[in-house]
Amino acid sequence: MDTKMCRVLGLAIAVLFLTTSLASAACNEDDLRALLSFNSSFPPHTLHNWINTEDCCSWGGIYCDDGTGRVTSLLFSNEPFNDFEPTDLVGPMPPSVGDLSELVGIRFENLPNLVGPLPRQLSKLKKLKSISIYNTNLSGPIPSFLSQLPALEQLMMTSSQFSGSIPPSLGSLEKLRDVVLPGNGLTGSIPPSLFSRLDRSVLATLSLGQNKLAGAVPRSFATVAFQAIELHDNGLTGDASFLFGKSKPVNSILLGQNRLSFDLTGVEYPVGNLEYLDISHNEIYGSISEQIKEATKLTYVDMSYNKLCGRIPSGGSFGNITSRYFSHNKCLCGSPLPPCKK
Structure with missing residues (x-):
């Protein structure tokens, strides 16, 4: 907790x-x-x-x-x-x-x-x-x-x-x-x-x-x-994707160190209150939606050790997150990880 x-x-x-x-x-x-x-x-x-x-x-x-x-x-x-x-x-x-x-x-x-x-x-x-x-x-x-x-x-x-x-x-x-x-x-x-x-x-x-x-x-x-x-x-x-939702009041979603498996691509993140998000060490796949930048109170994110791919959204809450919190995924790319291949 x-x-x-x-x-x-x-x-x-x-x-x-x-x-x-x-x-x-x-x-x-x-x-x-x-x-x-x-x-x-x-x-x-x-x-x-x-x-x-x-x-x-x-x-x-x-x-x-x-x-x-x-x-x-x-x-x-x-x-x-x-x-x-x-x-x-x-x-x-x-x-x-x-x-x-x-x-x-x-x-x-x-x-x-x-x-x-x-x-x-x-x-x-x-x-x-x-x-x-x-x-x-x-x-x-x-x-x-x-x-x-x-x-x-x-x-x-x-x-x-x-x-x-x-x-x-x-x-x-x-x-x-x-x-x-x-x-x-x-x-x-x-x-x-x-x-x-x-x-x-x-x-x-x-x-x-x-x-x-x-x-x-x-x-x-x-x-x-x-x-x-x-x-x-x-x-x-x-699946635990139903715990997310753009209008939900949740400020802490901690799901790390389980065996959860779902597509993150279409997940909408709570924009009004979300501060802590940990989905690390699971089997979650898909990509990270640009919509996550709307969660302006987000101060901690850990998505490491999953099967995620695609470009990491830039700006917003992601400006201060280091590479270790996105590491050990299938093919994530872009800051703070190495650039995406053209």
């Missing part, structure tokens, strides 16, 4: 958490019991500032609703964040997290000692909008019970140890717009059902890079309003 998109999604998550500030209202008794149970699941003194005689809304990692005192978000990191000292959670995610019935967001990052599968009790959190997991040793399959979370908008589980296939049942979620699962060990094909119930006016993100996925990119994605689709470093095959 590219750095800019990480920053954009990170900002969106931060807004979700910070809109529920540390509160002055007293902590709800049910939430207090759940948090004390959560704390008891880890080695003593892990969460040493969680004292059962104090208001739990003042504890590190806890965000509450100002008016009700209900716990709405959890944030744990092994790095400093928002004046909270680093916390290293050792062991599995406690089932008691499912007893925090008003939770809207969960964020666990840079916690290499957090292990095991996601607890089934997460399915009880009917108001949960965001699950963000980054750089942990949580493992096991992406559980199908996540499809029981009707409010879920963001499923982001990155650089962890998740394996198995992506559950087709995630496609039943009407609000799920960001599916971000790169850097795991996922296998199988991409379910065509993903985003099938999402309103077509809502911008979506699909990031599945650096997994072990195979098969074709679902043609149902042709009508999804992606702002980013990142499928690089897998074993995907077949």
